[in-house]
Amino acid sequence: METKNSNYRISSAVIKRLPRYFRYLRELLEGGRMRISSGELSKMMNVTASQIRQDLNCFGGFGQQGYGYNVKYLYGKISEILGVEQGYKAVIIGAGHLGLALVGSPMFAKRGVTLSALFDNSTELVGGEYGNLHIYDISELEAYIKENGINIAVLTLPRAYAKEMAERLKNLGVKGIWNFTNIELNFEDSDTVVQNVHIGDSLMQLTYRMNSNEEK
């Protein structure tokens, strides 16, 4: 599958690898690095240099022989492709431990996403504050999203409510749903995209690798 984006044609396999380049380039930038060769990036990232050249050269010829990549330029291009520059605004629905753990993470700010509010249905939580965010009653969702131009909803509520909430968000015109409920949601032929997170899949990669190690 190929995707057209800002005049580049980038395969979905490359797209999946871009967030990792984004993280490494960001660290290089923060450390004041201006240029990096594919060889050095290869060592840092534990990927072959030819893979790196293949992945990054589709953005145009800014990996000059002998000069390496311009870190800032490449970071900017990748940020643009990944939507970091769009200034998306998000709310978290479900102020349990997972919701609060996400509030405390610098992940959103680093990726250009502003966390705007929390929502919950528990009278104990509603009206409180956490990490400078107000916790609203879920009945206030419609008004809040419209008034504040929210683009993203993060679902950290119990899985039993996931489908109904996702429908409600789609009808509100929310463009992105980041779904932590472990139910696979899918809105095809819709303007709303859903990204399902399955942390358990990563646990299985771990146990698979442990198991293979033992059989060596």
Added chain:
Amino acid sequence: METKNSNYRISSAVIKRLPRYFRYLRELLEGGRMRISSGELSKMMNVTASQIRQDLNCFGGFGQQGYGYNVKYLYGKISEILGVEQGYKAVIIGAGHLGLALVGSPMFAKRGVTLSALFDNSTELVGGEYGNLHIYDISELEAYIKENGINIAVLTLPRAYAKEMAERLKNLGVKGIWNFTNIELNFEDSDTVVQNVHIGDSLMQLTYRMNSNEEK
């Protein structure tokens, strides 16, 4: 890269897809299904039927024409490959919101991993209980791991402590580290495998897809 496991040779690309098959097959089993065709599985999982046949046929010829796959057998085989049958035991290091969110998740039990205890360095938390797990002081880690045969450590502590803690766990002989600290840890040429979780990469997949949608 190919991996030898239980007499099969399975590519790393297939391995990455197995946890998703595991989830779907588990749901089918729980719903009492005995057989499923590649066509029906294809519709459920939104993957082509030929991809499914390619992925699953490397475990041997149990996708019989006209009969479909034996759900229980396939689930059992995939569980075995993924290490679900090993009965691994885990502790969580860091009893903040993320650590407690993981305790509350059925994910571990479903994947054959038993959560055994929590560790923290905060005197406010140590000595408490959460979800039937005791919260121990981090100074008790060495003794606990040895006495209880712990195989997996889940790192949900602040990232500043991640490297030092990982070294400590490796020296203790812990075979698997599931790292949520957003620092990439890597122990090559070691018996300890590290699985790094980067939740932010999933957020970037979401914003990428939202951004591409808008450009359509």
